[in-house]
Amino acid sequence: MLLFWKAKLVLLAVPKTGTTALEEALLPHADAAILNPPDKKHVTARRWRAQLAPYFENKGARPLETMAVIREPVDWLKSWYRYRARPEIAGSPASTAGIDFDAFVTGWLSYPEPEFARVGRQSRFVSDASGRVIVDHLFRYDALPAAVAFLEGRLNCTLTLPRRNVSPSAALALSPALEARLRREAAADFALWDSIGR
Template structure:
């Protein structure tokens, strides 16, 4: 979670969506509390645990921002990330595990260390039509996110490359039609959420004020 007090914005860091790069880009504008807060806290937990104190400090509830990613691509990223040499032999490792097996472990709730992946629709509070997060950005269109924060800060901002899985880590993403169909059926809300964000590039919650939305164009 990143707190930008001057801009009155909180960034909720969705796992596997470039959050370390976002931290590096926004570091000059955040407060020290950002380093002490849980990194990957979702919207509902943010509202319960942190929003009341921020309202007292800022005088109003800050707007929330998050990035979301194509769900299957995000699963591939988790699978490859957990194939890093330093994880070999550990419960979280995907060494010796096919992508099909990894996906089944995720769907069936087995091997919790290896297949521990949260759903993005729950992270952003998606209700089937809208998110509770004020501003959602597509990971595939991050130029819109850079433009948004450039407008808020008055500086030209670009995202650096951070926490990329080394290129030497190979992964085969072959997936059986049956497992893919099951993933799409059981994660239909997450997929619907991502399609809405991808279509907009920058999806704003209804009722969000013009103060922030105008800077994104």
């Protein structure tokens, strides 16, 4: 999470959406940053509003706006699957080594999720308890230049994004039946994605 006081803006870091690269490029411009540990870095919109906004915002002043990047849901799950297949965590409960992508997505749709599939949901990250989106500015991962242009305009700077936390590449596909189930049971995530203009 990065906070830009003069620009009245907070960048919320949705996992696996390129925010590590954004943070690295933006850190010199930020007034406050939470970069570690990961569970604190990835402050949800709900947690921002309930716990951090009251601390950072001046009473009676214009509230800080929030922004986040969202990834297409199947692509987001593929990125998580590949990230958790990396050799350095093989053998841990979070590893997807030896598990196919269908099993990972089936685990993600389960309750409770097995450890290897416990990665949260983008729709919950940006919403309040009722499911209403509470992030002011949402951008698509596949149109990251729009987010960069927005930030350059708000911060009056030029940004160059490094490549960071890139998951290993692998061809992945879901079985048609499981993809249909995913689209039904994660409808909020697909609706969120579809609601964001390019």
